[in-house]
Amino acid sequence: MNKTEALIKAACKAQLNAYTPYSSHPVGAALCTADGAIYAGCNVENAAYPLGMCAEAAAISAMVAGGGRTVEHIIIVGPGSHTCTPCGGCRQKIREFTSTKGTTITVCDSKGEVLMSTTLDTLLPYSFGPENLSESSDG
Ligand SMILES: [Zn+2]
Structure with missing residues (x-):
């Protein structure tokens, strides 16, 4: 199992535990860091x-x-077959922790089939990040 497959599996597993009594729109996500650690959420x-x-x-x-x-890479698994891309707030949250080489974002359907794979820069162009705060505003 390669890293992407492991992330999809972790995201699908997290999706099963989503708490969605109001929307019935369960979503799972799993990400990996530069050292290969995987973290999941729903x-x-x-x-x-x-x-x-x-x-x-x-x-x-x-x-x-x-x-x-x-x-480094985050996988989102949404319900059904539509493309469940990250909301605006989550794009900014991912931006806070994006790696220097960029972050890959992959969206899968409820069966774990890849619907799209793109980058944070594509979903959030000209973004504001931590380095923007350290730049002088008088120059
Ligand atoms: Zn969100």
């Missing part, structure tokens, strides 16, 4: 809707808790 909804958490955010939280700081 969406967790809440009766107070805005407090729900996306699968990508949950996977990033698991990565940070585990000491990881770079997302």
